[in-house]
Amino acid sequence: MDDKYFLKETLKLAKMGSGWTNPNPMVGAVIVKNGRLIGKGFHRRAGSPHAEIEALNKTTEDPKGSTLYINLEPCSFFGKTPPCTDAIIKSKIKKVVFSSLDPNPKVCGKGKEILEKAGIQTTVGTLENEARTLNEAFFTYHEKKRPFIALKFAASLDGKIATKSGHSKWITNERARKYARSLRGKYHAVLVGINTVVKDNPHLGVRVKGKKDPIRIILGDKKQIHTTSQVLRDNNFLIISTKTIPDLLSVLKEKEIISVLVEGGGETLGNFLDCGIIDKVYAFHAPILIGGKNAVSIGGNGAQTVQKAMKLKNISYKKFSDNLLTTGYAL
């Protein structure tokens, strides 16, 4: 069992905090002494102990001389909790192996430096891609100074997300819709335009016990929203009215919202596409043809030529019976 093996364990543990850690990253940690795993932990939610602290608290033996594995550089500053570097040094851990530096400028490289100055060996870079992908939102937020933006839509093969009459219940099948709801749980926020709220009265929740509902962002004028709308069912929502997408993103950055799943409708999706700020796309397709010059699809201005269209890379597919989810990242 090598570094990779234990780092994979940290990723598995980290995922257990999915949805709950925002704006913090998902982090898992294991402590290994003489080949034996003597402690493990993960970051359960923002405000709770960091993964390495949870692991240290749960060790079954004295961690002195052991190796700490963790998917992200240990933090070096006082946030809601004290710096993890202090606790690591105090525990007499001999070596710290982590996949990636922390992109948060308050930490980046400083955690490593502090550990090394205290005579602790460090290794960084193994499974870095996997570690970055797991926390793609967190990395984007700190590196690009804006939330990670994912677009999600459910369409017919001819790209219609609603018929000419605005009808869209349901284009995709139950399994695909269930998966789409579970995606919400991975995001810090979901976003829809005001028209979608007025027309469809969506719930926008994960609707699975034990999963965290994302913040519901409604783009538009709050006067238009009926007070009995499902999106207003609790305080976990924001109604934002900015003129441009970049303005919106500045507001969200300020509010420390690290990721947004943009769910519609056609014009809102089109506006994000036009402004070129999309990191990831989830395109669900059902094997139906809706047709119609006046049916609803991704709108906005759109690309002038095919060459100017938004291209996706790292495409993957997931089947839900005869429905298909295509996932890709901005090229």
Place this chain on the structure above:
Amino acid sequence: MDDKYFLKETLKLAKMGSGWTNPNPMVGAVIVKNGRLIGKGFHRRAGSPHAEIEALNKTTEDPKGSTLYINLEPCSFFGKTPPCTDAIIKSKIKKVVFSSLDPNPKVCGKGKEILEKAGIQTTVGTLENEARTLNEAFFTYHEKKRPFIALKFAASLDGKIATKSGHSKWITNERARKYARSLRGKYHAVLVGINTVVKDNPHLGVRVKGKKDPIRIILGDKKQIHTTSQVLRDNNFLIISTKTIPDLLSVLKEKEIISVLVEGGGETLGNFLDCGIIDKVYAFHAPILIGGKNAVSIGGNGAQTVQKAMKLKNISYKKFSDNLLTTGYAL
């Protein structure tokens, strides 16, 4: 080696006539005597000998007492060639095993009856589905009294087949486009609306040596077509101007065109969708988003509700690098 084995051989042989046999079906035949394959043949093109005759002509032993395997009921009437039943009886073949009755009312069941009256054993029904699928166009033509209609389009994930400026070169990649051209070779005719001819000046050929170009059908007023258009490069085209799709299909039925691949543009595809006469769909998708309220997608009136959309069954997928072809049949 059982009946299935030899009938599979007939299907493989039959496919060798793909594109060339229209309006006839693709047929393959093998003759087996004491477990030895003593002759095989296929229908090469309309007007050429039928498969069973080619097989009989090529036998390496006296076919007396042998079994003839064939994917379709032997014909019983004088067409461009004499009835195959006569030749079979004359050859003293003992048994004829075929997958399906011939849907052509001139033959249907009569071939079987004639053989049986002559004391030849017949078996029908093994691999019937496979045999029907191979000749889906031929079966549809005779059973529904109209050509088999397939829709083909190449779109972005958001269903756009051209940008707002009408630009569409190229949405899909070279491999996908090559495959799309090869599909033409399977159809008796391809069809586009006049606007597509005027705007894109398409070739509509297979462009592979040894493959037959389908008849090019242009829907619209011939005065609009420039005389140097590629579709007019030889006499293998028809310009048809009918008011409705059913009228068009009557004309094509009359002309014994058994299958049509409808390739566009958005309005033509939408018109076929609106009139509900589609048997098969080939939807190519590239991992791009074009967007745009005024971009081109499948038009027409479109469905009023999702429940009224056209549903596809027997979905299959084919990947061309990061492009995907979804194929399905009308439910």
